[in-house]
Amino acid sequence: MSRPVDLLIEFLRSEQERGVSHIHLDEEARDGLRGLFERSRSGKSAAAPAPPVSAPAEMENFNLEPETPASYPTAAAGTVQAEGISREERLASLRSQAESWPAARSLGTLRDTMVFAVGNPAARLMLVGEAPGYQEEKEREPFVGPAGQKLNDILKAMGLRREEVYISNIVKFRPALPKQTTNNRKPTPEEMASCMPFVRAEIGIIKPECIIALGGTAAEGLLGLQGAVTGMRGKWHDLEGIPARVTYHPSYLLQSGATGNAKRLLWEDMLAVMEKLGLPISDKQRGYFLPKA
Secondary structure, eight states, rough: OOOOHHHHHHHHHHHTTTTTOOOOOOOOHHHHHHHHHHHHTTTOOOOOOOOOOOGGGGGGGSEEOOOSSSSOOOOSSOOOOOOOSSSHHHHHHHHHHTTHHHHTTTTEEEEEEOEEEEEOTTEOOOOOOOOOOOOHHHOOOOOOOOHHHHHHHOOOOHHHHHHGEEESSSSSEHHHOOOOOOOOOOOOHHHHHHHHHHHHHHHHOOOOOOEESSSSHHHHHHHHOOSSSHHHHHSSSEETTTEEEEEOOOOHHSTTTTTTHHHHHHHHHHHHHHHHTTOOOOOOTTTSSOOOE
């Protein structure tokens, strides 16, 4: 039987997995949580008084501030267990669980077809997008259609094949819309939180040397970042010890408003990734998008 403090720790870990570092509580709740931890550690009954103590170790990474009007979505309870010995077996176990994952299914805002991931289980490079779209849902594979072809072209320019990398999404189901046909929408924070345990588990199995967050939504879900991609890209971020780079989503390059400058900036990020992985870079590759002499 789970103790109340175990449920608390599980909640905190799920929040930490989706990048939350602040839990907003009033002073009475803070004292109650500290007392709960002390009683569970000492084995005393719930009615026994407990003196104020320091927050438990599992809470040290969180800033327990007084309650504010800000609202933070929480992931539904549940634990992902990747079973198997090989990476392939463990990823297959995740895929099977994701099909009927209660935290995602209970929202009622995601469509039924699950789109998990594709690629090399031993990949050095992992790329993460936001959610499946119409074409991805149809083929049950992330990054297909025009955006997928653009991603393939980017990888080819890096000297990589799609089969060499691992490609996933923050959300494993296409976000739903009324009378939906080919139109798509950005996933909500709640939808991202519901699927993040799988993304974290994938990262733990793949153990990539580098992660690329494709677009602002992926950066929000993976790294807890907010704002425009312009302010997130061009630098390295840390994801539990793994270097992560944020860059533009391939679909952005296909939009009429995208400029050659956006393509150049994306390529600068890709060059930084290649350098991080120790991949060979030719003069031709370094010269992409530079003014012609």
